[in-house]
Amino acid sequence: MNGGSNGLLSGELRLAGRLDARFFALLQALADTGSLQRAARAAGYSYKGAWLVLEQAGNLAHGPLVQARQGGRGGGGSALTPAAHALLQGWHTLTQRHAAFLREQAQWLADQPELAALLRRTAMKTTARNQFAGRIEALTRGPATVQVRLSLPGGLPLRAALNAEAAEALGLAEGQEALAMVKASEVVLVQDFGGYRLSASNQLAGTVSRVTKGATGSLVGLTLPGGLTLTASVTNDAVDALDLRVGQPATACFKASVVMLAVAA
Structure with missing residues (x-):
């Protein structure tokens, strides 16, 4: 039997270790x-x-x-x-x-709001590999789009852009806690900007901490200041071309429009 509060608490009753x-x-x-x-x-x-x-x-x-x-x-x-x-x-x-x-x-x-908030963040299940808990610092509302600036642990900035209708449906407000989700495939890793500047709103510098190669693609973990880890999904050819190795610096770049936001219901 399972039970709980908003899916945060559950328990299975089983007798004698096998009678369920x-x-x-x-x-x-x-x-x-x-x-x-x-x-x-x-x-x-x-x-x-x-x-x-x-x-x-x-x-x-x-x-x-x-x-x-x-x-x-x-x-x-x-x-x-x-x-x-x-x-x-x-x-x-x-x-x-x-x-x-x-x-x-x-x-x-x-009666334990901090613990309940932690459990709510952990309970959410999604295919997005990158999930970060942050707090909304600023909202810039336009006629069709709302720009959101979040502060992640360690003070890292993260920007999201969503249509006005979605922002209204979520009830976004400054000071509100939010989950930011980014698919690993949306992250571009840059090692050397070569004197150029990118249009990507999010550019998070870190250190390569993991390279897991598959048959055709690799998952690259980038440890950011403050200890957060961001994962990028790239081709094996890109890993070889950039010679991505653990310990090397890299910058994760992705557009604000690919950041999905979630807030507590």
């Missing part, structure tokens, strides 16, 4: 239908798999959990033994107590 919600769903379905075949389908087991798990649990319980029921007009079937009924009742009681425990801990968590 799926097993007890099988017992409940068997009690409701009197048919192991139908109960197995309802709980997501094969017929053979249901028999196997019930036999194993019965061995641990030192007695069968299922007994054959004599046929009548409707034919034979299966029924729970008294031991299985007691086990199922115990499960229902424990799930209620478990849910109450989670609610109590969720209430405590609600």
